[in-house]
Amino acid sequence: MKMSRFLVPTLKEAPSDAVAVSHKLALRAGLIHQEAAGIFSWLPLGIRVLKKIEQIVREEMDRAGAVEVLLPTIQKADLWRKSGRYDDYGAEMLRIKDRHDRDFLFGPTAEEVMTEIVGAHVNSYQQLPVILYNIQWKFRDEVRPRFGVLRSREFLMKDAYSYDLDEAGARESYNRMFVAYLNIFARLGLSVLPVRADPGPIGGDLSHEFMLLAKTGESMVYADDRALGLPAPGVPPEDRAELQALVDERLAPYAASDELHDASEYEARVEEGHRMEARGVEVGHIFFFGDKYSRSMDVKLDGPDGQPIALQSGSYGVGVSRLVAAIIEASHDEKGIIWPEAVAPFHVGIVNLAPDKEEVSALANKVYNALEGAGRQCLLDDRKIRAGGKFADMDLIGLPWQVVIGPRSVASGELELKNRASGETVSLGFHDLIARLTQGSAGN
């Protein structure tokens, strides 16, 4: 993509009401545009990151055997009356009346809708387990939305729901989602710790949060540092016991957030040299809640013995739009964002220092075409502005690699390659540069 035909409205200063670093940087790098408190439009760079995260989440859900559906944003109030949550949910629920004065709401989550679908369309216990997921916009009318897309009112969430005949089956589905989450965060290039969590208003007795470590995180995390840096587990094992062993192994090192932290257990179980106290941002949350919704919504199947059984369920959320901000919180410096390769809006930024000079532009286009031809997504800065502005913008928007091309490159045949994360710079000839940027790297 050429920057002259794209829309990257960078800013020198963030508006004064942006306090979180991810909010400031998302506005300054031209990722988002605020429409109202807690409601944002996604500008061209922002939607590219959002879509990449969404696709990684989708692929890992599919690999774990979950099946995608898509629920409407507008839900019937009656479903929530049936589950008993319509009144409980309070002012955070955006309540809506249609032209016929019927009660609707903008879905903040979808336990009711999904459970009703399963009740209508799953006819035999032999079809179980069923895990359905939905990547859709949700709305929660927070009193004081803040921190940009880290805590917005309208947000994109992947929510999955599992349905099993018994608790052992439901725990297997829970474990399958647990492993899928480890895979998602590993692919995103993030340090994420699963911690035991309070099931809270959704109810149930088993729950984990996934905390992304970030200096500016909202919660404290206490952990054994050996819980970090473990490899992605890959496709969840088919065998139930093997799957449980894998989950147990990942949960063996101590890890807790504020809420459930037990200082004496922590000190007893973790040697001093391995104690880690850090801030974190919640980027995923999974719950097992048994038959709470299937019972209240009367969704039953005949079991193998012919007796009707209320299904055992869990729900599994990942904040897709929130992750855009969480990743910035975890990965930035004083100059701007540093995108992990897997979610970077483009892999390589090419700075043409002299777009008026034909030979320089020809060389910049040659690099652009060679990299794009090899599947590397490039953003070519061909704007007619001064070099300092181009360098500052490139650091701000945080593409993993920068190639700088000017009149001297044409004269010497050497191009400058900079790694955004390390700041390291090397001079390379055309072929070496292309080879360096196209071999063995993570791709899109």
Add this chain to the structure above:
Amino acid sequence: MKMSRFLVPTLKEAPSDAVAVSHKLALRAGLIHQEAAGIFSWLPLGIRVLKKIEQIVREEMDRAGAVEVLLPTIQKADLWRKSGRYDDYGAEMLRIKDRHDRDFLFGPTAEEVMTEIVGAHVNSYQQLPVILYNIQWKFRDEVRPRFGVLRSREFLMKDAYSYDLDEAGARESYNRMFVAYLNIFARLGLSVLPVRADPGPIGGDLSHEFMLLAKTGESMVYADDRALGLPAPGVPPEDRAELQALVDERLAPYAASDELHDASEYEARVEEGHRMEARGVEVGHIFFFGDKYSRSMDVKLDGPDGQPIALQSGSYGVGVSRLVAAIIEASHDEKGIIWPEAVAPFHVGIVNLAPDKEEVSALANKVYNALEGAGRQCLLDDRKIRAGGKFADMDLIGLPWQVVIGPRSVASGELELKNRASGETVSLGFHDLIARLTQGSAGN
């Protein structure tokens, strides 16, 4: 995908309130689930079709130089007050108050939001032309929603908006979108005719509708039949005059819907042998409306001479969710849906007639793995139900190809291949079958 792990809740009969054939078939084939009048969930087969259409629309927008953004579903009422449309829009607009009693609405379209973004972030006439598009859920609170996703209240629309400094530029952007639309419908495998249209409440003086020919369509279309079957034009020409010539050529044959049909012009211009009178479904609509919104919303840029100029704009819609239904209207028979290859939820359906027999299942899996390995998406019916039900379901869900595998296939080494559209059946050995289904065909 194995059907036993998927969710395809087929029905023998459609609910009696479904009257349109696409509505009946979408319910019977398990594509959608009705949540409320005009509000639907997309079940696993349905979302696959929806996503494929969305991706083709996205790719053709990108090829034509449009840039993707993503707008929120919830919009501020104040923006619509500024343009003057808040009161005009009437009861079809879903009006919402948040917890602080501020006025919002669920966007039925996005001229206001997009124009405000352009005003905020495009700073120089040198950045023009700008064409931004947005694939997002919209809501129009129809009095009597009907015909399923052909005319639902919550629907997925691709809406693009162009911004130019003068009318000649705006016409070029309009023409670019016109060509992109021809490409979209050609890739979808559809017979779509562009017809002159009444700009209606959006205003402006140039507008075309794209009508998909379908026996059950809601409008009449009168056309010269030589307007049909033209090849996709491909990437729109860069040169303005060349682009205009291409559009003029495509619009030269007579084509009009009810509204603007002129019988005497029709009879004068089209010889009797070429007159075509058919029913059609509107699947796209493009408008040029000049400076209507940029003026009312005060979005101006300094022109080359330093004088502020209100931008010239058009808007360009494709009903993505509506297309799912429109395609069914255009492509079905008494047994069910006949998906065009490009949007079929899977390319090949594999019917395992004896999932209890190990050798038959081994052969079915071998075919499945060979085709999936070659990039053909397969749905393997491994359910333990009678053969008649499997055949009926496979015809109903309408995958382009069916492979039938039973005990006789194991004995003879011959597999039965059926083309869903023609009904033609051939017997082929394993290697010939794989070759037939993987060579040269359109892919996903």
